[in-house]
Amino acid sequence: METGIKEINEKVKKESLFVQELTAEIGKVIVGQDYIIQRLLIGLLGNGHVLLEGVPGLAKTLIVKTISECIQTKFQRIQFTPDLLPADLIGTLIYNQKSSEFTVKKGPIFSNIILADEINRAPAKVQSALLEAMQERQITIGENTYKLEDPFLVLATQNPIEQEGTYPLPEAQVDRFMLKAKISYPDKEDELKILNRTTVGAMPQVKKVITPADIIKAREVVNQVYIDDKVKSYIVDIVFASRNPENYNLADLKPSIAYGASPRATINLTIASKAYAFLNSRGYVTPDDVKSIAMDVLRHRIILSYEAEAEELTSENVIKQILDTVEVP
Secondary structure: HHHHHHHHHHHHHOOOOHHHHHHHOOOOOOOOOOOHHHHHHHHHOOOOEEEOOOOOOOOHHHHHHHHHHOOOOEEEEEEEOOOOOOHHHHEEEEEEOOOOOEEEEEEOOOOEEEEEEEEHOOOHHHHHHHHHHHHOEEEEOOOOOEEEEOOOOOEEEEEEOOOOOOOOOOOHHHOOOEEEEOOOOOHHHHHHHHHHHHOOOOOOOOOOEOOOHHHHHHHHHHHHHHHHHHHHHHHHHHHHHHHHHHHHHHHHHHHHHEEOOHHHHHHHHHHHHHHHHHOOOEOOOHHHHHHHHHHHHHOOOOOHHHHHHHHHOHHHHHHHHHHHHOOOO
């Protein structure tokens, strides 16, 4: 077993070399925000969609656009608005009078990286149109179903729900996102760098440093990252503690949780932990990897009760208590 882990470790170190080059390229444009960039790379490597939440003006769109420009792949930005229709997203059938037949006009969703900008500004029917694409990696138009090219990744941005003109995302759609990362204000030093970089003329240009083939190859290595049975049990315990907190010395959380995390959370937490280890050039997952990524995997999957909301308790508070209490292997 030790020999196998050593081999995986060497393979990860070799295949993860592009990460440094990619982050350096992104750093030409983006100041700070290492946490958000890392989460987007975890989504890229783990084949999972990422939801970024933050107030306007924090460079959510710029970060996603910059990452896509560093990859030799097709990119589409879709601005979500209250009057957007599902057909504007996935495409539609158009009647051809000459041939008396319907032809398919594909929408912007037929790309590799989709920036769903301000996703919560569109009504539920448009957000629901994304579900098939996000989960099945396919689109149905009329009677025909079309497979989406690999890699296919939705990187969505949203403003906090309290902002004017926003709609809460349906729970079924939110659960399709591997990670929900919250972007915060830069510190004083980074803000000064942003000021100096953006007020002297043209923004720096990035070059394309990886291809879709590189991403798919890296994903295969991520899948091979070793995870011990004890760490797997730890992941399951964390998820089960969100469903049955009384079984984990967390009985006081029971009234606060309406619904715990789904089995998709268990799968995504495992994959994200492997991708996190890969980004750190390791061929094995540690409990610290799981704890580092758990908040982003679970914060949008634990639904609180009305009592918890009345007490201004957040899902982050619940997850922190779970991570502090569940026994670490």
